[in-house]
Amino acid sequence: MNQTRLHLIETLPKTELHLHIEGTLMPEMMFALARKNGVALPYASVAEVAAAYAFDDLQSFLNLYYEGMAVLQHRQDFYDLTMAYLQRMADEAVVHVEIFFDPQAHTRRGVSFETVIGGITDALKDGQARLGISYRLIMCFLRDLGEAEALATWQAAQPFLALIDGVGLDSAEVGHPPEAFQAVYQMALDAGLKTVAHAGEEGPPEYIWNALNDLKVSRIDHGVRALEDPELVAHLVHTQVPLTVCPLSNIKLRVFDDMGQHNLKSLLEAGVCVTINSDDPAYFGGYLVENFVQTADALGLSDAQVVQLVKNGFVASDLPDAEKAGYLQRIDALAAQVV
Numbered sequence: 001m002n003q004t005r006l007h008l009i010e011t012l013p014k015t016e017l018h019l020h021i022e023g024t025l026m027p028e029m030m031f032a033l034a035r036k037n038g039v040a041l042p043y044a045s046v047a048e049v050a051a052a053y054a055f056d057d058l059q060s061f062l063n064l065y066y067e068g069m070a071v072l073q074h075r076q077d078f079y080d081l082t083m084a085y086l087q088r089m090a091d092e093a094v095v096h097v098e099i100f101f102d103p104q105a106h107t108r109r110g111v112s113f114e115t116v117i118g119g120i121t122d123a124l125k126d127g128q129a130r131l132g133i134s135y136r137l138i139m140c141f142l143r144d145l146g147e148a149e150a151l152a153t154w155q156a157a158q159p160f161l162a163l164i165d166g167v168g169l170d171s172a173e174v175g176h177p178p179e180a181f182q183a184v185y186q187m188a189l190d191a192g193l194k195t196v197a198h199a200g201e202e203g204p205p206e207y208i209w210n211a212l213n214d215l216k217v218s219r220i221d222h223g224v225r226a227l228e229d230p231e232l233v234a235h236l237v238h239t240q241v242p243l244t245v246c247p248l249s250n251i252k253l254r255v256f257d258d259m260g261q262h263n264l265k266s267l268l269e270a271g272v273c274v275t276i277n278s279d280d281p282a283y284f285g286g287y288l289v290e291n292f293v294q295t296a297d298a299l300g301l302s303d304a305q306v307v308q309l310v311k312n313g314f315v316a317s318d319l320p321d322a323e324k325a326g327y328l329q330r331i332d333a334l335a336a337q338v339v
């Protein structure tokens with residue numbers, strides 16, 4: 001990649017809209033926390049952890065993901081995890097993040113809801129004050145645990161609703177369609193929260209339709225399989241419901257064979273509001289800038305397309321319209337200087 005292009009990607013203000021905070025647990029921090037908290041890990045070294053990060057599909061990743069987060073025990077651990085991510089984002093000129101957390105992955109191993117959300121939100125507040133990164137927090141339900149568990153999680157979240165901006169749906173997709181979560185999503189909508197859902201990563205286009213129609217989502221997380229259904233693509237173009245695409249994740253989890261096969265450029269050129277995000281960067285080999293760089297290189301994106309993807313990140317965000325407009329103007333002005 002030439003220096004001008006790299007400079008453009010590195011310096012334009014950016015957002016991240018699809019990021020699981022537990023997926024930012026780097027091997028070094030995993031080891032440090034395991035030592036501190038007396039948690040046994042099935043790895044002898046950081047190098048051994050890194051070597052284990054060769055996945056066949058979503059499930060093979062999820063097994064390691066849930067195993068690794070057992071080292072997160074105390075409020076300070078969640079704070080340190082979140083702050084490390086925010087510091088990294090400040091270095092990458094990210095100015096706004098909308099991050100996921102998975103309360104069930106912690107409460108089911110005896111860590112309280114308050115410990116989890118307390119540590120994460122303390123760091124988000126400090127990140128806003130010290131690093132100037134605005135944020136939203138999205139609580140995800142683990143879809144493979146079913147709706148009864150999701151409803152129990154919704155109940156557990158009630159004392160903390162002021163800290164939560166939206167709900168999402170993640171974990172093993174196939175066999176766990178969105179429509180099964182209609183009741184709990186309706187409760188979230190009635191409480192004034194935004195809704196999003198992972199759909200069309202490994203699951204079929206029908207899952208995307210059902211997330212739109214039954215869960216009233218304002219964004220689809222992943223959604224790359226939309227391209228298999230022309231009627232769905234037309235609908236996404238018409239409504240401009242955004243897709244939060246995660247290119248490196250899609251390659252690591254074999255949704256596409258290699259980056260050159262990724263359909264992000266096709267979705268973009270069809271007129272869908274696609275954005276670039278990192279999903280679980282500690283596991284998938286790169287944070288936000290790296291996702292932009294590898295995607296732009298492999299797909300031969302033009303400078304204008306790179307700028308469009310950056311702008312889409314703001315358009316697709318939950319920021320107020322006036323703030324969005326300010327960022328979009330700034331991006332155009334900065335891009336005009338560089339390109």
Ligand SMILES: [Zn+2]
Pocket residue numbers: 018020170198221279
């Ligand atoms: Zn995800």
